Every structure is written in C-alpha cells, then in structure tokens.
Amino acid sequence: MAPAPGSLGSRLRSSIAGALGLLQTRLELLATEFQEEKLRLGSLLGYAAAAFFFLGFGAVMLALFLTVLLWDSHRLLALGIFTALFLAIGILAALAAARIGRQGSRLFAASIAELAQDREMIRPENEPEGR
Numbered sequence: 001m002a003p004a005p006g007s008l009g010s011r012l013r014s015s016i017a018g019a020l021g022l023l024q025t026r027l028e029l030l031a032t033e034f035q036e037e038k039l040r041l042g043s044l045l046g047y048a049a050a051a052f053f054f055l056g057f058g059a060v061m062l063a064l065f066l067t068v069l070l071w072d073s074h075r076l077l078a079l080g081i082f083t084a085l086f087l088a089i090g091i092l093a094a095l096a097a098a099r100i101g102r103q104g105s106r107l108f109a110a111s112i113a114e115l116a117q118d119r120e121m122i123r124p125e126n127e128p129e130g131r
Helices: 010-071 070-105 110-120
Strands: none
Touching: 010 070, 010 110
16 A cells, blocks of 8 residues: 555655665766776776886896997996996886875776765755754
8 A cells, every 4th residue: 555645655765766766876987987087087097008028128128238339439438327327217217106195096986076065965954064
C-alpha cells in the first residue's frame, strides 16, 4: 500500500529518492574524473619515458662524439665539462620533481566542489557553516 500523495511518508520517500539520485550523479562524476586522470597520467608517463630515453641517449652520444673529437688535445676537459653538465641537469630535474611532488594533487576537484555546493543547498538556514 503506497502512502497518500502529500503525506509525510510520500515526501520522505521523494526526498530519499532525490538524495539517492544526487549521490548517484556525484559518484558517476567521480568515476569519470578518475578515468580521465588515469588516461592523462598514462599518456604523460609514456611520453615522459620516451623523451627521457631518447634525450638521454642523444646527450650521451653527443658527449661521446665531442670527447672522441677532442681526444688528442682536451679529452679530460671535455669529460669534466660533460660530467658537470649532466650532474647539474640531474640535480635541477630532481629539484623540479620534488617541488611538483610537494604541490599535491587536484584529483577529484570538480567532485569535491559539486559536493560542497550540494551540502550548501541542503543545509538548514539556522545551522552553522563550520560543519
């Protein structure tokens, strides 16, 4: 037996259905954001690995080429310069990676913002904002 339209039971059932619909929408948004972030990170890692490999290999080959070219006159100078250059680039890259790691992630930012808006919409007017 269904509750009469306009009764407390019917309004409660309608409110619960609305809340569940809202929750389902937010969870779907969260899942979509997770998939997008996963795809973005996968492509980022793939391109970064390829760039790292080919640029590193190219730098080593250039260092070898110039060292062999200067073998008779300044081989130790060439090796010292390339060693210092590669170490400096490595230190700068490590510092940049540490800075990025400390910045944190903005994963699920849209979902968090939507949930905050939802909470504001359903909060009674006399309830303090601290909760």
